[in-house]
Structures are given as structure tokens and as C-alpha cells.
Amino acid sequence: MSDSQKRIAGEAAALRVEAGMKVGLGTGSTAAWFVKALAARNLRDLRCVPTSDATADLARELGLTLSTLEDTPRLDLTVDGADEVGPGLALIKGGGAALLREKLVWEASDRCLVIADAAKVVKTLGAFPLPIEVVAFGHKTTGNRIADVLADHDIAMPARVRTAERGLVRTDGGNLIYDARCGAITDPSRLADDLKLITGVVEHGLFLDLADEAIIGTDDGVEVLVP
Numbered sequence: 001m002s003d004s005q006k007r008i009a010g011e012a013a014a015l016r017v018e019a020g021m022k023v024g025l026g027t028g029s030t031a032a033w034f035v036k037a038l039a040a041r042n043l044r045d046l047r048c049v050p051t052s053d054a055t056a057d058l059a060r061e062l063g064l065t066l067s068t069l070e071d072t073p074r075l076d077l078t079v080d081g082a083d084e085v086g087p088g089l090a091l092i093k094g095g096g097a098a099l100l101r102e103k104l105v106w107e108a109s110d111r112c113l114v115i116a117d118a119a120k121v122v123k124t125l126g127a128f129p130l131p132i133e134v135v136a137f138g139h140k141t142t143g144n145r146i147a148d149v150l151a152d153h154d155i156a157m158p159a160r161v162r163t164a165e166r167g168l169v170r171t172d173g174g175n176l177i178y179d180a181r182c183g184a185i186t187d188p189s190r191l192a193d194d195l196k197l198i199t200g201v202v203e204h205g206l207f208l209d210l211a212d213e214a215i216i217g218t219d220d221g222v223e224v225l226v227p
Contacts, residue, residue: 002117002118002119003029003117004217004219005117005118005216005217005218005219006029006030006033006081006115006116006117006217007033007217008217008218008221008222009030009033009034009115009116009117009215009216009217009222010030010031010032010033010034010035010036010037010079010115010217011033011034011037012115012215012217012222013034013037013079013113013115013215014034014037014038014040014041014079015041016077016079016113017038017041017043017046017077017079018043019043019044019045019046020043020044020045020046021043021046021047021076021077022046022047022048022049022067022072022074022075022076022077023038023046023047023048023049023075023076023077023078023079024048024049024051024075024077024078024079024080024105024106024108024109024112025038025048025049025050025051025055025059025064025078025079025080026051026055026078026079026080026081026102026115027050027051027052027054027055027080027081027096027098027101027102028080028081028095028096028098029081030081030115030116030117031055031079031080031081031115032055032058033115034079034115035055035058035059035062035064036058036062038064039059039062039063039064046064046065047065047066047067047072048064048065048066048067049066049067049068049069049072049075049105049108050066051080051098051101051102051104051105052096052098052101052102052172053172054096054098055098069104069105069108073108074108074109074110075105075108075109075110076109076110076111077109077110077111077112077113078105078106078108078109078111078112078113079112079113079114079115080093080102080105080106080112080113080114080115081093081114081115081116082114082115082116082120082207082211082214083095083120083128083205084120084122084125084126084127084128085114085116085120085121085122085211085214085216085225086122086123086124086125086188087123087124088209088227089114089211089212089213089214089225089226089227090125090188090206090207090208090209091114091125091205091206091207091208091210091211092125092126092128092130092131092205092206092207093131093205093207094130094131094133094177094204094205095128095131095205097131097133097162097169097170097171097172097177098171098172099131099133099203099204099205100133100171100173100175100202100203101171101172101173102207103203103207103210106207106210107210111212111213112210112211112212113211113212113213113214113215114211114213114214114215115214115215115216115217116214116215116216116217117216117217118216118217118218118219118223120216121216121225124184124185124186125182125184125185125188125206126182126183126184126185127183127184129179129180129181129182130159130179130180130182130185130204130205130206131162131177131178131179131204131205132146132159132177132178132179132180132195132201132203132204132205133171133175133176133177133201133202133203133204134146134175134176134177134178134200134201134202135175135176135200135202136168136170136174136175136176137200138200139161139176139178139200141200142178142198142199142200142201143158143159143161143178145198145199145200145201146158146159146178146180146195146198146201147159149191149194149195149198150180150182152194153182153185153186153187153190153191153194154186155180155182155183155185157180157181157182157183158180159178159179159180159181160178160179160181161176161177161178161179162176162177162178162179173202175202185206188206188208189208191206192204192206192208209227211227212226212227213225213226214226
């Protein structure tokens with residue numbers, strides 16, 4: 001069911017794009033449905049800035065014209081998925097290890113539209129592990145500092161470096177990801193600020209005050225949420 005809901009949300013978001021727009025392309029399974037639907041519309045003069053190498057490969061394969069933030073520093077719209085959609089459209093993102101590039105593209109956009117299946121909508125952020133991107137050099141020391149900050153927020157579980165079959169997961173920029181199992185984040189704004197103060201932390205997956213609208217796919221169609 002969730003895959004169908006993701007497709008519905010992605011297709012609905014693609015209808016928001018007009019010819020000539022400069023569009024940020026998100027990363028992940030829901031964003032991939034948007035990219036496919038956008039390419040199928042065959043709109044003229046689109047310029048698309050992808051948030052990951054994987055999205056760039058998909059968009060290029062489908063014939064979309066790609067650009068970069070260097071060449072297209074201001075975007076009309078970014079459409080991207082989320083791992084959790086909380087009250088006020090506060091988000092957790094980064095399950096696809098593209099959070100730094102995603103946030104750069106989001107902050108360069110006039111409007112940001114999040115797309116998700118219904119299960120992603122939560123009353124309190126934190127059930128999904130919070131991704132934290134760190135530089136590889138000295139990352140264990142950075143991980144200890146992250147644990148101290150989490151403890152100050154009454155989060156007992158330390159963050160764990162993300163691994164896969166081939167070893168440590170690296171972002172497209174060569175950084176590492178620590179995942180913090182928070183359980184519940186009672187003060188997302190304060191946690192976001194405290195994490196950014198840690199030397200070695202490049203970015204975190206709390207996307208606050210960035211989403212203008214959410215399109216949520218459900219079994220009955222789409223639901224639109226605003227902050």
C-alpha cells in the first residue's frame with residue numbers, strides 16, 4: 001500500500017510544476033516517483049537540480065535537463081520526500097544519506113513541497129532515527145560529542161554510525177552518517193541548534209520551518225497539509 005501512496009503523492013506533486021521552472025529534485029523512493037511523473041509531463045525549458053547522484057542518474061536517464069546550484073542558485077520549487085512529517089511540517093529527513101545536499105537545495109528554493117505516504121505523518125518526531133552527517137576524520141570523537149548533546153536532551157541511546165554490507169555508509173560528499181534513536185524529540189529547534197554547534201557535524205536531518213506544503217498519499221487519494 002505504501003508504494004501506491006508514494007506514487008500518488010509523487011504524481012500529484014508533478015502537477016504543481018509549470019514549464020520553464022527551476023526545480024529541485026529530492027532523493028529517495030517517494031521522490032523517485034515524482035521524478036518519473038515530472039519527466040512524463042514533458043514540460044518545456046525545465047532546469048532541474050538533483051540532491052544526489054542517484055537522483056541525477058534517474059533524471060538524466062528520463063531525459064530531464066540537469067543543472068547545479070552553482071549555475072542555478074535560485075529555484076522556484078523543490079519536491080522531496082521525508083522520513084517523518086510532524087506538527088507544523090517539521091520533518092526528519094536523511095534516510096537516504098543525502099541530507100546535506102537536500103538541505104542546500106531546499107534553502108535555495110522559493111517553495112518546498114514534501115511528499116510522503118500516510119505512515120510518515122506523526123504526532124511527535126523521533127521514532128525514525130535522526131540522521132546526523134559528520135566528517136570522517138575523527139568521527140568517533142564527534143560521535144561522543146553527539147552522545148553528550150543527546151543526553152542533555154534526555155535521549156539515552158547514543159548515535160550509531162551507519163553501516164552497510166561494504167562497511168561504513170558514505171554520502172555523495174564522502175561524509176559519514178550517525179543515526180540517533182531519539183524515541184521522541186520534545187524540542188526539535190533546540191536539538192537542531194545544539195547539534196550544529198558540534199565541531200565535526202556537517203548537518204542533521206531536522207528540517208524545520210522549510211516545508212511550505214505537504215502532499216500525503218493515502219488509500220483514498222491525496223491529503224494536503226500546511227504548517
